Amino acid sequence: MAELCTNSAEISLGKLFSAVLKRDLLLSFRRKSDLVNPLIFFVMVATLFPLGVSPEPNFLADVAPGVVWVAALLATLLSLDGIFRSDYEDGTLEQVILSPQPLMVVCLAKVMAHWMTTGLPLALMSPLLGVMLFLPASAMFGMVLSLLIGTLVLSLIGAIGAGLTVGLKRGGVLISLLVLPLYIPVLIFGSGAVQAAVAGLPLEGYLALLGAMLALGIVLAPFAISASVRISVSG
Amino acid sequence: MAGSSWLPRWFYQLASPRWCYDFTGKLLPGFLIAAILLLIAGVVWALAFAPPDYQQGNSFRIMYLHVPSAILAQSCYMLMAVAGAVGLIWKIKVADMVAYVCAPIGASIAVMALATGAIWGKPTWGSWWVWDARLTSMLILLFLYMGVMALYAAMDNESMAAKAASVLSLVGLVNIPIIKYSVEWWNTLHQPATFTLTEKPAMPVEMWLPLLVMVVGFYCFFSVSLMLRLRNEIIRRERRSGWVRELIASK
Numbered sequence: 001m002a003e004l005c006t007n008s009a010e011i012s013l014g015k016l017f018s019a020v021l022k023r024d025l026l027l028s029f030r031r032k033s034d035l036v037n038p039l040i041f042f043v044m045v046a047t048l049f050p051l052g053v054s055p056e057p058n059f060l061a062d063v064a065p066g067v068v069w070v071a072a073l074l075a076t077l078l079s080l081d082g083i084f085r086s087d088y089e090d091g092t093l094e095q096v097i098l099s100p101q102p103l104m105v106v107c108l109a110k111v112m113a114h115w116m117t118t119g120l121p122l123a124l125m126s127p128l129l130g131v132m133l134f135l136p137a138s139a140m141f142g143m144v145l146s147l148l149i150g151t152l153v154l155s156l157i158g159a160i161g162a163g164l165t166v167g168l169k170r171g172g173v174l175i176s177l178l179v180l181p182l183y184i185p186v187l188i189f190g191s192g193a194v195q196a197a198v199a200g201l202p203l204e205g206y207l208a209l210l211g212a213m214l215a216l217g218i219v220l221a222p223f224a225i226s227a228s229v230r231i232s233v234s235g
Numbered sequence: 236m237a238g239s240s241w242l243p244r245w246f247y248q249l250a251s252p253r254w255c256y257d258f259t260g261k262l263l264p265g266f267l268i269a270a271i272l273l274l275i276a277g278v279v280w281a282l283a284f285a286p287p288d289y290q291q292g293n294s295f296r297i298m299y300l301h302v303p304s305a306i307l308a309q310s311c312y313m314l315m316a317v318a319g320a321v322g323l324i325w326k327i328k329v330a331d332m333v334a335y336v337c338a339p340i341g342a343s344i345a346v347m348a349l350a351t352g353a354i355w356g357k358p359t360w361g362s363w364w365v366w367d368a369r370l371t372s373m374l375i376l377l378f379l380y381m382g383v384m385a386l387y388a389a390m391d392n393e394s395m396a397a398k399a400a401s402v403l404s405l406v407g408l409v410n411i412p413i414i415k416y417s418v419e420w421w422n423t424l425h426q427p428a429t430f431t432l433t434e435k436p437a438m439p440v441e442m443w444l445p446l447l448v449m450v451v452g453f454y455c456f457f458s459v460s461l462m463l464r465l466r467n468e469i470i471r472r473e474r475r476s477g478w479v480r481e482l483i484a485s486k
Contacts, residue, residue, distance in 0.1 A: 157406075160402070160406055164399045167390075174389050177381065177385045227323075232395075235392050
C-alpha cells in the first residue's frame with residue numbers, strides 16, 4: 001500500500017486500479033485456503049444433488065444447468081464476506097478512504113480481484129461439474145461463457161452487500177438476505193443460457209442480457225459499493 | 236434558505252420532527268375519515284353491486300383487494316427509496332424515519348398482494364402458486380423489504396442503519412421496472428396491467444369505478460398507517476428533546 005499512499009497526487013487511475021488489483025491477488029494467493037474453499041464448496045454442492053434427488057442420468061442432465069448455476073451463486077455468496085473484511089479489520093480500508101484517490105476505482109479493482117479468484121476459477125472448473133451431471137458436451141461452451149459473464153455481475157452486486165455488512169461482527173447470513181434477491185435475474189438468464197445451449201437454441205439473446213447487466217453493473221455498482229463502504233467505516 | 240423560497244413553507248418545515256409531528260397530527264383525522272369512507276363504500280360497491288365477470292363469475296372480485304395492494308406495495312417501495320435518498324443527500328432526520336417506517340408496512344402489503352393473488356389463482360389457474368414472471372418479481376419485492384428490515388435490525392447505530400438501508404433500497408429499485416414490465420416482456424400467465432393513467436380501461440365503468448375507489452381508499456389507509464408509525468417513531472427518537480417531554484407530561 002505504500003506506493004498508493006505517498007505520491008498520491010500524481011498516480012493515474014489506471015495505475016491505481018492495477019496496483020490494488022495486484023495487491024489483492026497477491027494477498028489471496030498467499031492464503032491458498034481462501035482460494036480453494038469456494039471451489040471445493042462448488043463441487044460439493046453439485047455432488048449433493050445426485051445423492052439427494054436422483055442419480056438418474058436423464059434427470060441430472062435436465063437439472064444440470066440450474067444446479068451448476070445455483071452452486072456457482074452459492075459459492076460466490078460464501079466468499080463475499082472476504083472482499084473487505086481483512087482490510088476493514090487492519091485499518092487499510094480507513095486509509096484508502098482517507099487517501100485522495102477515488103474510492104470507486106479501488107472498489108472496482110477489489111471486485112475484479114474477487115472475481116479473478118472465485119468467479120473465473122469457478123467458470124473454468126464448471127465443465128467438470130457438467131460431466132458429473134451428464135450435461136451434453138455441446139452445452140459446455142455456453143455454460144462456461146455464461147458463468148464468465150454472470151459471476152462478474154454476481155461479484156459486483158455482492159460487493160454492495162459486503163460493503164454494507166463489513167462493519168458488523170456477524171455479517172454472514174445478512175449478506176445472503178441482502179444480496180440474494182438481487183441475484184435472481186442473473187440466475188434466471190444465466191441458467192436460461194445453459195438450457196438454451198442444451199436444447200441447441202441460439203443463446204446470444206441470454207448472453208446479451210447478461211452482458212447488459214454487466215455493463216449496468218460496472219457503471220453503477222461502484223457508486224453503491226463505495227457509498228456502502230464509506231457508511232460502514234465511518235459508522 | 237433563500238434559494239428554496241419557491242417551495243411552500245409547510246413543505247420544507249416537514250424536515251423538523253416537531254413540526255412534522257404537529258402537521259401529521261392535523262392531517263391524520265381527515266385521512267382516517269377518507270380511508271374509512273372510501274374503503275367501506277368501495278368494498279360494498281365492489282362486492283355487492285359490480286357486475287360479475289363474464290368468464291370468471293364472482294371470483295374476480297378479489298381483484299378489488301389484490302390490485303390496490305399490488306400497486307401500493309410498489310409505491311411504498313418507491314417512497315422508501317426516495318425518502319432514503321433524501322435522507323442520504325440532505326441528511327434530513329424525518330426522511331430517514333419515513334424510510335424506516337415504510338419497510339414493515341410495505342412488506343405486509345406485499346404479503347397481502349401475494350396472498351390475495353394466491354387465493355384468486357386457485358379457482359382461476361388451478362394452483363396456489365405459479366412461477367410466473369410477475370408473481371416471482373413480486374416475491375422478490377417482498378424479499379427486498381425483508382432485507383432492508385434485516386439491515387435495520389442488525390445495526391445499532393440509527394443514522395448508520397438509515398444510510399445503509401437507503402443504499403440498499405436504492406439498489407433494489409431496479410426491481411420496480413422489472414415488476415412493472417414483467418407482464419409485457421415475458422408472455423406469461425398473469426394478465427397485463429388492469430389500470431393505466433393514459434388509456435381508457437377495457438373494463439366497463441361499473442367494474443373499474445369501484446376499483447378506483449378502492450385504490451384511492453388503500454392509499455388513504457396507507458397514509459394513515461404511515462403517519463401513525465411516523466409519529467410513533469418521531470416520539471421514540473426525539474424522546475430526549477424538550478418538546479417531547481412536555482408533550483408526554485401534558486398527556
